[in-house]
Amino acid sequence: MGFFLEVLIGGLLAGVLYSLVALGFVLIFKASGVFNFAQGAMVLTAALALVRTLDIAQKEWHWPFWLALVAGFLFAAFVMAIIAWASERLVLRKLVNQEGIILFMATIGMTFFIEGLAQTVFGADVYPLNIGLPKEPIFILESVFDGGILVNELDIWAAVIAGLLVAGLALFFQRTRIGRALRAVADDHAAAQSVGIPLNQIWFIVWLVAGLVALAAGAVWGSKLGVQFSLTLLALKALPVLILGGFTSVPGAIIGGLIIGAGEKLAEVFLGPMMGGGIEIWFAYVLALLFLLVRPQGLFGERIIERV
Amino acid sequence: MTARTRSFNEVLLSVENISLSFGGVKALSDISFDIAKGEIRAIIGPNGAGKSSMLNCINGFYHPQEGAITYKGVRRSQMRPHEAAEQGIARTFQNIALFRGMSTLDNIMTGRNLRMKTGLFWQALHVGPAAREEIEHRQAVEKIIDFLEIQHIRKVPVGQLPYGLQKRVELGRALAAQPELLLLDEPMAGMNIEEKQDMCRFVLDVNDEFGTTICLIEHDMGVVMDISDRVVVLDYGKKIGDGVPDEIKNNQAVIDAYLGVSH
Numbered sequence: 001m002g003f004f005l006e007v008l009i010g011g012l013l014a015g016v017l018y019s020l021v022a023l024g025f026v027l028i029f030k031a032s033g034v035f036n037f038a039q040g041a042m043v044l045t046a047a048l049a050l051v052r053t054l055d056i057a058q059k060e061w062h063w064p065f066w067l068a069l070v071a072g073f074l075f076a077a078f079v080m081a082i083i084a085w086a087s088e089r090l091v092l093r094k095l096v097n098q099e100g101i102i103l104f105m106a107t108i109g110m111t112f113f114i115e116g117l118a119q120t121v122f123g124a125d126v127y128p129l130n131i132g133l134p135k136e137p138i139f140i141l142e143s144v145f146d147g148g149i150l151v152n153e154l155d156i157w158a159a160v161i162a163g164l165l166v167a168g169l170a171l172f173f174q175r176t177r178i179g180r181a182l183r184a185v186a187d188d189h190a191a192a193q194s195v196g197i198p199l200n201q202i203w204f205i206v207w208l209v210a211g212l213v214a215l216a217a218g219a220v221w222g223s224k225l226g227v228q229f230s231l232t233l234l235a236l237k238a239l240p241v242l243i244l245g246g247f248t249s250v251p252g253a254i255i256g257g258l259i260i261g262a263g264e265k266l267a268e269v270f271l272g273p274m275m276g277g278g279i280e281i282w283f284a285y286v287l288a289l290l291f292l293l294v295r296p297q298g299l300f301g302e303r304i305i306e307r308v
Numbered sequence: 309m310t311a312r313t314r315s316f317n318e319v320l321l322s323v324e325n326i327s328l329s330f331g332g333v334k335a336l337s338d339i340s341f342d343i344a345k346g347e348i349r350a351i352i353g354p355n356g357a358g359k360s361s362m363l364n365c366i367n368g369f370y371h372p373q374e375g376a377i378t379y380k381g382v383r384r385s386q387m388r389p390h391e392a393a394e395q396g397i398a399r400t401f402q403n404i405a406l407f408r409g410m411s412t413l414d415n416i417m418t419g420r421n422l423r424m425k426t427g428l429f430w431q432a433l434h435v436g437p438a439a440r441e442e443i444e445h446r447q448a449v450e451k452i453i454d455f456l457e458i459q460h461i462r463k464v465p466v467g468q469l470p471y472g473l474q475k476r477v478e479l480g481r482a483l484a485a486q487p488e489l490l491l492l493d494e495p496m497a498g499m500n501i502e503e504k505q506d507m508c509r510f511v512l513d514v515n516d517e518f519g520t521t522i523c524l525i526e527h528d529m530g531v532v533m534d535i536s537d538r539v540v541v542l543d544y545g546k547k548i549g550d551g552v553p554d555e556i557k558n559n560q561a562v563i564d565a566y567l568g569v570s571h
Contacts, residue, residue: 176438177424184407184418191405194367195481196393196422
């Protein structure tokens with residue numbers, strides 16, 4: 001029982017990290033109907049900007065750690081703002097009212113461009129990232145189970161960060177004028193314009209928010225794995241999460257992440273030995289595929305009802 | 309009920325020699341008319357006459373190739389939709405364009421968008437000025453909800469509402485902006501008699517109580533002749549009549565257009 005819980009909790013915490021990446025996709029898809037393939041590249045760019053500023057400020061300018069950390073986050077946020085501005089100005093604005101697939105192809109192009117540019121500017125090595133999150137494994141519930149349950153403290157912090165981020169975003173979307181404008185644009189472009197919502201400004205804000213979510217994801221994943229090119233592949237891990245949770249739902253991204261994370265780990269540990277192991281790599285995709293057959297709109301997605 | 313006879317002297321908006329074409333198709337050719345401050349102006353005409361295109365020009369969705377529109381004394385040939393909204397032009401759509409996933413309340417709140425001014429920073433924190441502003445505008449919206457008698461559906465996602473109520477919510481959203489000029493594209497289409505009567509009452513009340521100038525497109529001739537001060541008639545993108553309802557009723561070109569005389 002203790003072992004099962006340990007695997008489950010480890011899986012759920014890993015799932016939260018998937019959610020963090022999926023969240024960036026959901027935000028942009030909700031507001032502009034664009035599946036932003038470049039989200040993974042944005043995670044990498046944000047993490048690189050953060051880790052490089054941190055390194056340089058500490059090693060060359062001899063700033064204290066906390067000051068370098070603040071500077072690193074501010075600079076990375078600034079870089080994300082530039083990416084948001086440039087994508088709206090140079091790509092999206094030219095493609096208004098085009099088919100979804102065309103916008104999707106455009107974001108694939110942007111992915112390669114952003115990846116290349118980020119590595120040219122910041123370097124392509126693997127950089128260890130330390131933002132002050134504890135990395136020691138700890139034991140919890142020692143009184144209940146023999147030997148306690150082993151969890152990674154970094155994962156707990158990551159879950160807390162993700163939780164705060166989601167709560168903040170939910171409040172922003174539900175309770176403020178700009179949040180309402182974002183939802184309005186997602187629902188109907190023409191109607192939104194007629195009540196005086198400028199589309200361009202809204203798109204910039206959405207990409208900026210998605211960029212900041214990418215920064216949070218990059219900071220956490222970077223602390224875990226080191227900042228390296230493979231961070232962009234997280235985008236692929238977010239896909240099954242999105243299929244499960246629905247492309248348009250913020251809570252869906254969270255629940256989807258939890259299911260995938262927990263499912264993956266449990267399957268690896270309990271089903272793996274029967275099938276020769278290594279199923280963690282593909283389990284999420286199979287789960288998503290099965291899900292597609294039953295509920296194509298995802299758990300929380302809007303139902304697709306079409307008149308024929 | 310007989311047609312109302314009121315007189316107006318100040319011109320709010322005038323359309324001068326507007327021509328609009330899509331590729332080879334001429335949607336509007338050389339249209340001129342004006343809308344006086346405070347009046348209810350109707351645009352009528354058979355299907356495909358260019359009525360909605362005309363509204364889309366006024367509100368900035370379409371940019372006519374020729375001609376100009378003077379609004380509140382300022383002449384311009386192009387304007388973007390959100391700029392039109394900033395100038396006090398609000399509208400509803402022929403095929404309801406509501407934010408279907410949002411509640412009635414939230415839909416109408418979006419109409420207040422331009423009147424809310426706190427910046428992204430306060431919005432993100434949702435404290436101080438942003439929270440105060442939200443409450444202030446909420447009150448204005450509640451008044452509109454009372455006025456349109458839709459209290460019972462405040463929290464319902466509009467996608468679930470019947471057609472007639474959706475039209476009413478859309479009117480509410482347009483009213484929330486406190487427009488000077490309200491453009492209504494077929495506000496009574498697809499409604500039953502009772503719903504039409506309600507809608508007529510709302511349109512007249514908006515005009516009387518708030519002094520809002522209204523330009524509406526409508527197919528129900530009974531309604532048009534009852535509530536409008538002046539009527540413009542379009543057919544095949546050309547203006548074939550313009551005047552008070554009684555003149556229009558007796559205009560031979562208009563009668564021909566509606567009965568279908570060969571051109």
